[in-house]
Amino acid sequence: MFAAAGLVLGVMVAVYAVAKAFRLTTELAMFAAALGGSLAGGFGLSPRHLAEGAMTYLDINLIFLTATFFMNLLKESGGVAFAVRKILERFHGNRFLLLVLLTGLLLLPGALTGAGSVTVLITGGMVAVVLQAMGVSPLRTAATVFLVAGLSAAAPPVSLWAMMTAAGVNMPYVGFFWPLLLPCLLLSLLTVFLLAGKGEGASLEEALGRLPEAPTRMNGWRLLVPFGVFGLLVFIGRRWPHETPVLGLPLMFAAAAGAVVLLSPVRLEVLRIARETVQQLLPLLGTLTCVGVLVQIMTLTGVRGLLAVTVVTLPVALVFASLFLVLPLSEAVLMWGAAPVLGVPLVLLFNTIGLDPIVALAGMSVIWPLGDALPPTAIIGRLTVQVVGYRDGYGRFLKACALPAVIIMAVGSAMVIFASQLSFLTGI
Amino acid sequence: MDLPSGSDGAMTRGGGGDRVAALRKTVLATLGAVLLATSGWSFYQSRRLPEPVVLGPGVTRVRTLGEYFAGVRGTVNDCRLYFLEGEEPGGTVLVLGGTHPEEPAGRLAAWLLVENGRMAAGRLIVVLSANRSATTVTRLGGAYPPDFSIPTPWGERTFRMGDRWSNPLDQWPDPEVYIHYPSRQNLAYVDIRNLNRTWPGRPNGTLTERTTYAFMELIRKEGVDLVLDLHEAELQYPVISTIVAHEKGRELAAFVSMLLTDTEFKMGMEYSPKTLHGLSHREIGDHSQAIPLLFEAPEPFLDATRGRTTREALLTGKDEFVKRAGQAGLLFETMDDNGWPIDVRVGRHTSAVLVTLEVWTDFYPDRPLRLEGVPRYADVVALGTGHWLQNPASAPPGRVVVE
Amino acid sequence: MVLFQGVITFLYYLLVACAAGLMLWNLLRSRRWEEEVLYLLVVLPFLLRLFRLK
Numbered sequence: 071m072f073a074a075a076g077l078v079l080g081v082m083v084a085v086y087a088v089a090k091a092f093r094l095t096t097e098l099a100m101f102a103a104a105l106g107g108s109l110a111g112g113f114g115l116s117p118r119h120l121a122e123g124a125m126t127y128l129d130i131n132l133i134f135l136t137a138t139f140f141m142n143l144l145k146e147s148g149g150v151a152f153a154v155r156k157i158l159e160r161f162h163g164n165r166f167l168l169l170v171l172l173t174g175l176l177l178l179p180g181a182l183t184g185a186g187s188v189t190v191l192i193t194g195g196m197v198a199v200v201l202q203a204m205g206v207s208p209l210r211t212a213a214t215v216f217l218v219a220g221l222s223a224a225a226p227p228v229s230l231w232a233m234m235t236a237a238g239v240n241m242p243y244v245g246f247f248w249p250l251l252l253p254c255l256l257l258s259l260l261t262v263f264l265l266a267g268k269g270e271g272a273s274l275e276e277a278l279g280r281l282p283e284a285p286t287r288m289n290g291w292r293l294l295v296p297f298g299v300f301g302l303l304v305f306i307g308r309r310w311p312h313e314t315p316v317l318g319l320p321l322m323f324a325a326a327a328g329a330v331v332l333l334s335p336v337r338l339e340v341l342r343i344a345r346e347t348v349q350q351l352l353p354l355l356g357t358l359t360c361v362g363v364l365v366q367i368m369t370l371t372g373v374r375g376l377l378a379v380t381v382v383t384l385p386v387a388l389v390f391a392s393l394f395l396v397l398p399l400s401e402a403v404l405m406w407g408a409a410p411v412l413g414v415p416l417v418l419l420f421n422t423i424g425l426d427p428i429v430a431l432a433g434m435s436v437i438w439p440l441g442d443a444l445p446p447t448a449i450i451g452r453l454t455v456q457v458v459g460y461r462d463g464y465g466r467f468l469k470a471c472a473l474p475a476v477i478i479m480a481v482g483s484a485m486v487i488f489a490s491q492l493s494f495l496t497g498i
Numbered sequence: 499m500d501l502p503s504g505s506d507g508a509m510t511r512g513g514g515g516d517r518v519a520a521l522r523k524t525v526l527a528t529l530g531a532v533l534l535a536t537s538g539w540s541f542y543q544s545r546r547l548p549e550p551v552v553l554g555p556g557v558t559r560v561r562t563l564g565e566y567f568a569g570v571r572g573t574v575n576d577c578r579l580y581f582l583e584g585e586e587p588g589g590t591v592l593v594l595g596g597t598h599p600e601e602p603a604g605r606l607a608a609w610l611l612v613e614n615g616r617m618a619a620g621r622l623i624v625v626l627s628a629n630r631s632a633t634t635v636t637r638l639g640g641a642y643p644p645d646f647s648i649p650t651p652w653g654e655r656t657f658r659m660g661d662r663w664s665n666p667l668d669q670w671p672d673p674e675v676y677i678h679y680p681s682r683q684n685l686a687y688v689d690i691r692n693l694n695r696t697w698p699g700r701p702n703g704t705l706t707e708r709t710t711y712a713f714m715e716l717i718r719k720e721g722v723d724l725v726l727d728l729h730e731a732e733l734q735y736p737v738i739s740t741i742v743a744h745e746k747g748r749e750l751a752a753f754v755s756m757l758l759t760d761t762e763f764k765m766g767m768e769y770s771p772k773t774l775h776g777l778s779h780r781e782i783g784d785h786s787q788a789i790p791l792l793f794e795a796p797e798p799f800l801d802a803t804r805g806r807t808t809r810e811a812l813l814t815g816k817d818e819f820v821k822r823a824g825q826a827g828l829l830f831e832t833m834d835d836n837g838w839p840i841d842v843r844v845g846r847h848t849s850a851v852l853v854t855l856e857v858w859t860d861f862y863p864d865r866p867l868r869l870e871g872v873p874r875y876a877d878v879v880a881l882g883t884g885h886w887l888q889n890p891a892s893a894p895p896g897r898v899v900v901e
Numbered sequence: 902m903v904l905f906q907g908v909i910t911f912l913y914y915l916l917v918a919c920a921a922g923l924m925l926w927n928l929l930r931s932r933r934w935e936e937e938v939l940y941l942l943v944v945l946p947f948l949l950r951l952f953r954l955k
Contacts, residue, residue, distance in 0.1 A: 071805045071818040095935055101942065111806070119641060121537030125946040125955050126638040129672065132913075135920055227674070238639075239802065240662075242686030244675065304674060311677035312700060315906040316690070318671030320916060348923040356939040359946065362639060370641035372805035375819040379803040383826040410639065414802050418734055422828050522934055530941035537945075538954035569903070635955075667953050670910050702902040 074111075075372035081110035082373065086403075096449070097356035100407065104360070104367040111371030123366025127358040129320075130184070133228065134354060136323035137183035139347045140296070141192045143327050146343055147334035149293045152284035154196040158203075162274045165204065165267075172197050173218060173262045177254070180222025182323075184230040185354055186439055186450045189219040190457050196281060198458040203277030205269025212460040213470035214265045216451055217478070218258045220439030225254035228319070230406050231435040235413035241427060245496035249432035252495065253481055257436065261474040287335035295333055300326035353449060361407035368411065378415035386423055389416070390487055394479035397434055401441025405449070408438060420486065426493035433485025440475050443468060544644035545634040545665075547658050549901040551609065551626065552888035556582040556616030556871065560899060563625075566719055567712035569701055574631045574668050575709040578899060579716070580612045580624040582869075588620025589723040589858065589865030592716070592788070593851060596627040597693050597727055597778065599660020600637060602646065602812070603795050603840060604728030606657070606883055607847030611872055613888045618868040619859075623720065627901050629693040629709060633658045635665040641807040648813075648840070650884035652892075659812075664691035669705045679703065681775035689776070694727070697781035710781075717786045723865060724858060725790040727778040728847050730797035733820060733829040740766035741850070742792040744783030751791055753857045754850070762849050762875045793850045795843040796831045813840045845878030914951060921947040 085106035089099035104123070108115060144150055153175065161168040176197055180189035194215045201211045224231065226247045236243045271277075303322040306314055317325075331338055348355075368374040381389070400408035413434060420430040443451030448464075455467055485492060553560065559581040564571030577596075595608025611624050627633050636642040636659050647654040666672075669691050676690040677683070679700045689695040691706050699711030717725065724747075731738045743751035748769065755767035770779040770792075782790035798804060798820040799812050805819045816837030824833040852874060855867040873886050890898045921944050928940035949955040 075805060075819075095939070097939055097942075098935055117533050117536040118540040118644065121533065121541075121945060121949060121955065122636065122638060122641075124942060125949060128946040128950060131943075131946075132916065132920070136916070236686070237688065242684075242689065244684045244686060307674060308677065311673070311682075312679050312703070315902060315909050316671060316673045316704065317909060318913070319674050320671065321909065321912060322674070324912075324916065344919070345923050345927060348920070349927055352927075352936065352939060352943065355943045359943050363942075365639050366641050369639060370807050372807070372819070375801075375803050375805045375817075379819040379822050382803065382823060382828055418802055419828070422734070519932060523929070523937060526934075526937050526941055530945065534945060534948055538949060538952065541949070541955045666950075667955070671913050704906065708903075 071372060072376065075376040078107050078110045078371045079373045079376060082107040082368075095353070095356075096405065097353065097360045100360040100364045100404070104364045107367045107371050107373060111367070113370055119366050119370055120363055123363035124359045126362030126365065130230065130233070131355050131358055132320040133323065134183060134185060134351055134358075135347065136320040136327065137228075138185070138188050138351055139344060140300075140323045140327040140330065141179050141183070141188060142343050142347050142350075143330040143334070143338060143340075144293075144296065145192055146338055147292070147330055147336060148284040148288045149330070150193060150196060151282045152288040152293055154193070154200060155278060155281055155284055156290075158200055158277055158281070159274065162271070162277070165271070168200075168204070169262050169266060170259065172200060173258050176215065176218040177222040177225055177258055180219055181225035181254075182228060184223055184228035184233075186219035186223035186442060187354060187453055189222045190215060190450060190454050191350065194219060194454060195457045199280050200277060201266050203280060204266065204271045206266040208458060208460040209462065209466060209470050210265045212455050212458040212467055213474070214262055215458055216443055216454040217261045217471055217474050219450060219454065220442055221254045221258045221261070221436070221478070223439050224250060224435045226250045229435050231409045231413065231438045232431050234406060234409035235417055235431055235434075238410045238414035239417050239421075239427070241417070245428045246432055248495045248497065249429045249485070249492070250435060253432070253436050253485065257474070257478050257481060260477065264474050265470070285335040292333045292335060296326045296329040299329040357405045361404065361410070364404075364407055365410045374411060377411060378418070381412065381415040382419040382422070386419070389419065390483065393434065393483050393486060394437060397437040397482075398441030398444060401438045402444035402448070405442075408441070420489065425486070425489040426496065427489075428496045429489035429492045430486045433482045433489065436485065437479055437482035440478060443471060540644065544636075544658060547645055547656065549657055550655070550890040551578075551580075551899050551901055552613050552890050552893045553580070553897040553899065554613040554615060554871070554888065557612060558583040563709070563712045563716065566715040567701070567708070569708040570705070570712045573705060574634070574665070575629065575705055577625060577627045577630045578901065580626070582611075582615055582617045582622040582624065584617035584619045584621065584868065586619035586866065586868075589862060589867050590621040590623065590720055591724040591726065591855065591858075591867050592623045592625070592722045594625050594628045594713075594725065594727045594778070596625065596633060596660070597629060598662045598729060599627065599629065599633040599658065600642065600662050600800070601730035601797060602657065602659065603730050603797065603843035603847055605660075606648070606840070606844045607728055607851070610844065610848055610878075610883070610886045611851065611869075614886055615872045616870045618870050620865065620867040622867070622869060623716070623722070628713070629664055629706065630901070631664040631668040631705065632662065632691075632693065633660040633901075635661045635667070637661045643807075643809045643812065646809045646812050648884045648887060649882070650887050650889070652889040655884070655887050662692060663688060664693070664706045666691070678776045679707065683775040685776060694729075694778055695776035697776055697778050698785040714782070714786060717782065717788050722786070722788045723862075724854070724867070725778065725782050725788045726851055726854060727790065727792040729792060729794050730800065730843060731794045732800035732802070733796055733798055733831045733833055734801055734803065734823065736830045737768070738794050738796055738831045739764060740768055740794050742768055742770050742779045742794070744770045744779050744790050746783050747789035747791050750789065750854070750857055750861060753861075754791075754854050757853050757857065758850065762853075763846060765846075765850065791854065793847060795846045796838045797843060798833060798838055815839045815843065841879050841883050844883045845873070845875035848872055848878060849875035917947050917951050921951055
């Protein structure tokens with residue numbers, strides 16, 4: 071059984087490598103690896119398994135679509151530009167407060183949608199303009215936006231790494247709020263102050279001149295009511311769960327999107343924005359769909375079991391010591407697929423040795439996004455560099471990320487090692 | 499019309515390029531349609547796979563859950579209830595199979611009760627598909643087979659594999675967080691479709707909540723004394739090879755555990771945690787007169803460390819990877835080369851039911867429950883589960899129904 | 902309440918139909934084979950749900 075599964079794993083790795091060598095996207099390389107694994111495992115090309123795997127993250131894809139649609143509508147209505155300009159106007163004299171608020175702006179989209187790329191696309195560009203106006207170099211700006219975008223993706227309420235791993239071990243996605251929020255918030259602030267704490271600021275006028283104009287009729291109410299609608303629906307669902315029907319996150323985001331359309335001071339081309347949202351999200355939707363197929367085939371052929379049993383039987387000290395390396399590398403290769411493939415056995419191991427699985431998983435979730443800057447995928451790293459407008463070498467960008475990244479790795483690893491001592495954070 | 503950004507990067511030029519693009523799209527769309535049609539047909543078929551049930555000599559009536567609560571009438575979860583009524587009066591026991599259909603030994607054991615059992619005293623109500631919706635789907639990413647077949651002396655019987663959760667086609671969407679009724683405990687969002695997290699249910703809730711509410715109505719209206727909920731668990735889960743008992747059934751469960759361990763196989767016993775809500779062993783006891791007991795048999799096919807996910811692995815319960823995890827001290831049950839074959843798991847459940855009824859009758863002689871004709875652990879292991887499954891083709895007219 | 906929940910479920914099917922429609926529309930406009938393959942894979946679960954197959 072070990073040899074057979076090892077052989078299938080070898081075929082999958084080889085197919086993935088060849089696909090990447092032929093410059094296939096990571097999503098399709100994963101799909102090709104799944105097909106190769108299925109054939110090598112003697113299962114042929116089972117339509118049932120391919121489709122069942124593809125279905126795995128349908129609900130998460132729906133959350134992605136509706137949340138990003140909501141944020142895109144908000145951006146097109148001028149709401150995001152309005153918020154950034156107002157923050158800049160109000161706090162340009164107070165660098166500390168301004169940085170805190172910009173951190174909040176960067177954290178919000180990713181926390182709501184679970185995707186760092188949404189942060190980069192929705193608020194990353196505008197926050198980058200403000201940071202550069204505050205005298206932060208494009209290099210440091212890119213590093214700041216990337217790192218906080220990664221932390222925003224790990225932040226609650228939607229943290230895909232935690233959700234996918236928890237689902238894989240039949241663990242409720244409950245008790246994660248504080249263990250995820252505290253490190254994400256504190257590490258984001260630390261990152262922002264480390265990288266953007268110092269700099270000679272440009273004048274307010276110059277900074278505002280480089281930001282997109284907000285429509286004149288845009289105001290605080292038009293900006294906040296859609297968030298209010300979303301928050302209200304979440305609140306109602308939690309306060310009166312047995313008196314109201316189950317709405318689910320996608321419909322809540324869709325309702326918030328509806329509020330943006332109704333309140334927008336400019337006429338929104340809803341269909342165009344919807345189409346562009348789908349286009350923008352294709353790599354992420356594709357990743358989740360192909361990860362689902364890959365995991366299904368790995369499970370079918372025993373490769374997942376092989377990886378799982380190998381991981382859970384490693385010496386615990388070795389696991390602790392290598393988390394900072396293994397998690398980002400697995401993310402770089404499999405993106406979110408790292409959670410069900412590697413996260414599940416690790417959480418089982420931590421649970422078995424008596425660690426609090428929620429805190430341990432939260433600690434791992436903080437480390438995982440760092441891999442989004444690393445090849446072969448580097449999807450969010452490259453996106454950030456492009457959006458921020460940093461044009462020098464990618465290696466220098468990685469170097470600029472290094473110090474905060476080391477701190478993030480240390481905090482995440484410490485959360486795993488001291489998970490039991492930190493279990494009070496879960497509130498369970 | 500604007501082109502979506504990025505889609506025109508490698509646009510081919512001229513009529514020839516357009517023709518190539520159109521041809522490529524047609525080929526890809528055809529492949530996509532074939533994948534959609536073939537996978538869809540597979541899902542459609544397995545959702546509707548008929549599972550025949552031969553009504554054994556002891557089955558006196560077949561009713562449906564919807565007769566006890568209109569809120570599930572006509573739905574996929576309007577499951578059948580098999581009544582086995584003894585000539586002598588006695589207590590009433592309800593056996594739930596299929597709370598989690600991806601734990602098939604529980605369903606199969608219930609099948610053996612229906613097709614072989616006779617009540618000498620008291621009443622037995624058997625459910626084969628407590629969450630029938632969950633029998634029509636397999637776990638996403640789990641790569642489970644859609645069905646499995648049990649060999650019998652006259653051929654084979656095929657059963658749906660099923661999932662732990664209701665089919666999203668019958669209950670969608672899931673909430674942002676599942677808040678259990680009435681405790682308000684926060685549970686995983688997906689568990690709003692888990693029948694063993696929605697007890698005691700509510701009449702105007704989701705399909706799964708209405709199903710548990712309907713069972714509560716059945717328990718109340720039929721005056722059920724004892725509820726036995728048959729499950730299986732992965733070996734890396736601490737609650738395994740055990741009885742989980744509501745405090746009302748403390749002594750009963752302790753005696754059953756001792757008797758089974760002394761005479762047939764090791765069986766533990768633990769109390770239902772008072773702070774963990776939605777489970778049958780907690781809520782049925784808290785919200786009705788009945789004593790609930792939940793039985794867990796070991797099932798390596800559910801372990802995350804398992805190897806190839808095949809029908810064979812489901813039936814043999816053998817797995818080298820799970821064995822290796824056991825050697826590393828990570829399991830809560832032994833795992834050797836013999837594995838945990840389906841016959842062993844089914845036999846554990848039939849014996850657990852039989853011994854529980856025997857102990858019950860000793861405890862409550864005024865409400866006896868005497869069940870005959872059902873094979874014990876040793877019988878099932880020796881002759882196989884299939885030996886005790888009756889042939890629908892040779893059943894008397896009107897004595898076959900379909901689950 | 903049960904009826905209201907039915908309406909919500911219907912809205913979800915509508916949402917899935919809209920998303921699938923947008924994907925197929927983008928697929929038709931796409932000129933890159935990799936993107937076309939990815940759209941076909943991504944739309945598959947949406948269509949399986951829309952047609953109530955999975």
